[in-house]
Amino acid sequence: MFDQLLIGGLATGCIYAVVGLGFTLVYRTLRMVNFAQGQVFMVGAFLGLSIAQRVHLPVLPLLFVVGAVAFALGMVLERLVFRRLYHNHEVFVVGSIGLGIVLTNAVRVFFPEPVPFPKVFGSHVVQIGTARFQEAYFWVVVSTLVLVVLLHAMFAYTRGGRALRAVAADAEIAGTVGVNVNRAIALTFGLSFAVAAIAGVLIGPLYFVSFDMGDMVGLKAFSAAVFGGINSIPGTILGGLVIGVLENLAGGYISSAYKDLVAFVILLIMLIWRPTGLLGRDTPVKV
Amino acid sequence: MKMQKLVRAVGVAGCIAMAIPAVAQDIKLGVVAGMSGPGTSYGIGIKQGAEMAVKEINAAGGVKGRKIALVIVDDASNPAQSVTSMERLVNEPVDLVVGGWGSSQVLANMDVAERAGLPYIVVGATNPKITTDKNKWTFRVIFTDAVQAEQIADAAVKRLGMKRIAVIHDANDYGVGNRDVFLASLKKIGVEPVAVVSYQSADKDFTAQLSRIREANPDGVAIFGTIPAAPAIMNQARDLGIKARFIGTGGLANENLMTLAPKASEGTVLTTYFHEDADAQAKAWADRYVKEFSGSSQPPRPVLAAWEYRAIKYIAAPCLESSGTNKDKLRQCIASWKGNLFSVPGEAYFDKTGQLIQQSVLVEVGKGAFQAFKGK
Numbered sequence: 121m122f123d124q125l126l127i128g129g130l131a132t133g134c135i136y137a138v139v140g141l142g143f144t145l146v147y148r149t150l151r152m153v154n155f156a157q158g159q160v161f162m163v164g165a166f167l168g169l170s171i172a173q174r175v176h177l178p179v180l181p182l183l184f185v186v187g188a189v190a191f192a193l194g195m196v197l198e199r200l201v202f203r204r205l206y207h208n209h210e211v212f213v214v215g216s217i218g219l220g221i222v223l224t225n226a227v228r229v230f231f232p233e234p235v236p237f238p239k240v241f242g243s244h245v246v247q248i249g250t251a252r253f254q255e256a257y258f259w260v261v262v263s264t265l266v267l268v269v270l271l272h273a274m275f276a277y278t279r280g281g282r283a284l285r286a287v288a289a290d291a292e293i294a295g296t297v298g299v300n301v302n303r304a305i306a307l308t309f310g311l312s313f314a315v316a317a318i319a320g321v322l323i324g325p326l327y328f329v330s331f332d333m334g335d336m337v338g339l340k341a342f343s344a345a346v347f348g349g350i351n352s353i354p355g356t357i358l359g360g361l362v363i364g365v366l367e368n369l370a371g372g373y374i375s376s377a378y379k380d381l382v383a384f385v386i387l388l389i390m391l392i393w394r395p396t397g398l399l400g401r402d403t404p405v406k407v
Numbered sequence: 408m409k410m411q412k413l414v415r416a417v418g419v420a421g422c423i424a425m426a427i428p429a430v431a432q433d434i435k436l437g438v439v440a441g442m443s444g445p446g447t448s449y450g451i452g453i454k455q456g457a458e459m460a461v462k463e464i465n466a467a468g469g470v471k472g473r474k475i476a477l478v479i480v481d482d483a484s485n486p487a488q489s490v491t492s493m494e495r496l497v498n499e500p501v502d503l504v505v506g507g508w509g510s511s512q513v514l515a516n517m518d519v520a521e522r523a524g525l526p527y528i529v530v531g532a533t534n535p536k537i538t539t540d541k542n543k544w545t546f547r548v549i550f551t552d553a554v555q556a557e558q559i560a561d562a563a564v565k566r567l568g569m570k571r572i573a574v575i576h577d578a579n580d581y582g583v584g585n586r587d588v589f590l591a592s593l594k595k596i597g598v599e600p601v602a603v604v605s606y607q608s609a610d611k612d613f614t615a616q617l618s619r620i621r622e623a624n625p626d627g628v629a630i631f632g633t634i635p636a637a638p639a640i641m642n643q644a645r646d647l648g649i650k651a652r653f654i655g656t657g658g659l660a661n662e663n664l665m666t667l668a669p670k671a672s673e674g675t676v677l678t679t680y681f682h683e684d685a686d687a688q689a690k691a692w693a694d695r696y697v698k699e700f701s702g703s704s705q706p707p708r709p710v711l712a713a714w715e716y717r718a719i720k721y722i723a724a725p726c727l728e729s730s731g732t733n734k735d736k737l738r739q740c741i742a743s744w745k746g747n748l749f750s751v752p753g754e755a756y757f758d759k760t761g762q763l764i765q766q767s768v769l770v771e772v773g774k775g776a777f778q779a780f781k782g783k
Contacts, residue, residue, distance in 0.1 A: 121618045124647070128614040234635035236667055245646055252648050327611040328635050328667055336609060371615030379615060380607065 124251035125372040126365060131257040131326075133364020134264035138319040139341035140348075140356040141271070142312035147350045148288040149308045152212045154202070156220035157316055158338015164190050164317025165237070165329040166227055172238045179240055183263065186321050187314040194313030198306045206305075220338070228331040237324035260322045267315060268357060284308060336380070343387040349400020358398060362386070433476040434469075434727060436461065436719070437501035439492045439516060440508040440531065441484030449508045449531055452708030454479055455700050456530075456715030457505065464720065470727045484508070486515040493519040502732040503527070505718050508711070510534030517545045526738045528723060530714040533657065535584070538762040546741055546761040548718045549711075555656035555678040556585040558767050559629070560592035562780075563654050567676060569627035573602040573620040573651070575613070575640060576631035577658075585631035585656055601625050606636065613640050617647050625651045633658040638668035645671045652676065660710065665775045675772040676780055681713040681750050682768045684779040689750035692716070717748045 142157045168186045171177065177185065197219070205215040241256040275281040286294035287304040295301045320329075327333070344363050348355025363383045371379035390397065438457045440450035461475045469475060478501050482489035486509075493516035496504055504520060507513040508531035517537065520527040521544050529537060529547040538547050563569045574589065576582035586603070593600060601623035604616040617640070620628060628644065628651045630637050637659050644653075653675040660679040664672050683693035693709055696716070700707040722744050730736035745756035748765075755765040769780035 121622055124618045125615060128612070128618075132612060233663060234667060245648075252646060254646050327639060330635060332609065333611065336611075368612075368615050372618050375605075379610075 121250070121372060122369075123249055125368045127248070127251055127253060127257065129365035129368030130361060131253075131260045131364070132368065133344075133361035134260050135319050135323050135337065135360070136341045136344040136364055137357045137360025138264055138267060138322075139316050139337055140344040140360050141267075141353065142316040143342055143345040144350055144353055144356045145308050145312040145315075147345070149284065149291075149305055150206055150212075152206055152209050153216070153342070153350075154309075154312065155213060155216040155338070155342075156223060157312065157341060158334035158336075159220035159223040160190065160194075160313050160316040160334070161320045161337055161341075162329075162331065162334030163193075163223055163227065164313075164320030165324045165333065166231065166320075167317060168240075168321035168324055169235060169237055169329055172240055177240075179259065182240060183318050183321055187318050190317030191310040191314040194310040195306050197313075198309035202309060203302070203305075220334075224331050224334070231329075231331060234328040234330035237327075237329050239325050240321075241325050254326060256322075256325045260326075263318070263322055264357075267318065268353070271311075271315075271353065280307065340383050343383050346397055347387055347390050349397030351401065352397065352399040355397055355399030433474045434732060435478055435499060435501040436475050436723070437496035437499065437504040438477060438479045438506040438715075439482055439489065439496060439504060440506045441512065442479075442481040443483050446484035446508045446512075448708055449711050450481070450484070452710065452712040453506050453508060453531060453715045455696070455707065456712030457719060459696060459699060459712070460716045460719035460724075464724055470724055471731075475724075475727075482512055482516070484512065486511045489513075489516040490519055492516065497523040497525055501525070502727070502734070503723060503737060505715060505723055506530060507532055510537065513537055517542065520544050524734055526734060526741060528718045528741065530718055531711050534580075538760040540760055542761055544738060546757060546763070548722070548763045549680055549714055550765060550767055551762065552581065552584050552656065553588045555767055556588035556631070557592045558769070559654050559656055559676075559678050560589050560596065562676065562769055563627055563629070564593070564596050564598055567627065567652065567654070569652070569654075570598070571601045571623070571625045572598065572627045572629060573604075573623050573625035574600050574629045574631070575604050575606065575616055575620065576629075577608055577633065577636065578605045579608055581633070581658060582631045585658075589629060589631070606632070606640075608632075608636060610636060611639065613643050614647065616640075617644050617649065620644070621647055621649050625649075627651050628653050630655045631658060634661050634663045635667055638664050638672060641668040641671035641675070660770070660777070662777075665772060669775060672772045677770060677772075678767040679710070679770050679777065680767070681710045682770050682777060682779055683709065683750070685750040685752070685768050689713075692749060713750065721746060721748055 139157060139161045143153060146154045164186055167189055171185060172182060201219060205212045241259045244255045246253050246255060275285055283299045284304050286299050287301055291301050340363060344359035345356045348359030363386060366386060367379050367382040370382040440453040442450040442454060457477055461477050465474050478499050480492040480495055482492040489512035503526040505528045507529040510532040513529050513532035517527060525544060527545045530549055533549060533552050535551045535553050563572060574586055576586040602620050604619050606613060606616055630640055630653055641653055655677045657678060657680060659677045683690050696709060696712060697707045726737055726740035730740040742757055745754055748755055750768060751765045753766055755763050758764050770777040771780045
């Protein structure tokens with residue numbers, strides 16, 4: 121039972137981590153939290169569903185297409201909505217919650233009932249010891265690793281990535297040395313949408329997709345980001361894995377009724393013990 | 408609204424057309440249900456069932472020469488609105504009400520009927536609190552959650568031969584209510600469950616709960632929940648290698664179960680409110696019903712339509728025939744009603760609390776559809 125719970129928890133944790141990365145990316149750049157992240161994850165799942173139902177694509181192109189469409193959607197929404205909101209954190213928080221509700225209900229119009237997702241990752245069941253898993257679990261874990269490596273490479277080695285880091289460190293100075301700050305912020309939203317949407321496609325074949333699937337995942341992913349340190353990418357990944365595994369173990373060994381409670385109790389303890397998260401750093405306020 | 412006006416208009420037009428001076432006044436039959444909001448698909452079924460029954464009764468000459476006029480009100484699947492809707496029916500005034508969907512709505516609006524002394528036959532709410540020794544004017548034809556859980560416990564042990572039963576249930580009122588009755592019934596038969604686990608309605612991943620169940624090595628898994636959790640549990644249980652048969656109650660009686668868990672739901676045995684293959688008369692009715700309402704904007708929803716139809720045609724109409732529209736006589740007639748209804752095995756009757764006592768129907772999922780259960 122332990123290995124079943126552990127591997128299942130790792131896969132769920134990867135999803136929290138990837139969605140959580142969306143929070144982290146935006147937070148690093150703007151110091152603001154985009155609460156529509158969970159709904160973007162849901163929209164990604166439906167994007168994947170709509171594409172997979174029409175064209176038969178292998179897994180990698182499917183993930184790529186969904187990522188690209190979501191990236192574009194993020195850029196567009198940044199231009200239309202977020203750019204008008206991020207002058208003020210309160211406005212931004214309420215606005216992003218509102219956007220999440222709009223996304224949920226827009227999908228609800230077309231898909232009022234839960235829908236099964238095509239088994240794009242195959243439906244083989246793999247046995248490891250006494251634990252049994254659908255192939256899709258391994259896709260989730262492997263894709264997470266690949267995504268993290270890609271993101272890291274982009275931030276460390278590309279010009280665009282360095283520009284994003286510069287804006288994250290200090291937007292004003294980055295602007296004076298020639299970085300296009302507006303474009304960098306738009307790219308950040310594009311990236312955060314792309315990773316969340318890919319997570320939606322990864323989880324789709326494991327469960328059904330429904331318009332409310334992003335609500336709880338969004339909250340858990342946010343907890344993962346805060347747990348690990350919301351301005352730290354490795355911290356968010358770690359936070360996602362810790363929450364995914366612990367809640368699964370608690371669900372199996374203590375009581376399944378309190379599974380969700382575990383994630384938030386962990387978060388509370390962390391916030392009291394280390395308000396900046398496990399790997400997060402305090403950002404000094406410049407006067 | 409539109410329907411109501413239409414019904415009235417047709418009634419008035421009928422009177423003028425016939426122009427017989429001493430024509431008896433129409434009997435007014437009220438129907439309240441959620442025809443908008445979350446209950447829409449159920450409310451539409453209730454409305455269709457009422458229309459079909461009344462059309463047939465009127466075509467056959469009505470009740471002692473009096474036509475039945477329907478007064479249909481939409482409570483928007485909302486308990487507060489439901490009270491207003493029932494008050495409208497009381498003020499109309501209607502002679503009796505057959506309808507009601509959703510336990511919360513019925514618990515709210517039955518109070519209005521009780522105070523006004525209006526006979527009310529409930530067709531679409533299963534909470535046990537509706538029929539107790541307090542209600543004088545409210546009756547219910549659909550059976551409660553408790554009846555179903557007891558029956559499936561009995562069937563699991565005696566007809567399916569299950570010895571090691573595991574239970575997974577929703578932590579809401581429906582799931583916990585079913586679990587309690589199910590476990591008590593198992594205890595009476597002398598069977599102890601091998602595992603009891605719960606989940607939250609919005610959960611997606613059940614591996615933690617199902618791992619516990621797999622450890623217990625069950626030969627039957629009872630699921631007390633609704634769509635979409637129940638089919639997700641079935642799929643994930645099969646992935647984990649749990650081969651036990653699934654059993655359950657009315658929460659599973661939804662065609663979407665087979666869409667979401669096409670393979671895993673196969674062989675599931677459950678209780679339901681109506682099944683067309685239960686007997687020939689039920690089959691004939693279902694064919695007629697589907698034919699009548701196919702092609703309209705709302706697809707036919709037989710389960711509750713069947714109850715509304717049967718309650719009007721076999722319980723309300725004969726009582727109106729024998730007792731007229733005197734409310735007290737009508738109430739006494741309904742209370743002492745007993746007889747046969749299609750799709751219900753054996754004779755049905757109302758107990759002291761106004762609950763129709765009957766056997767529920769067992770169905771089995773086979774070839775992607777609900778089939779009448781043919782086991783021992």
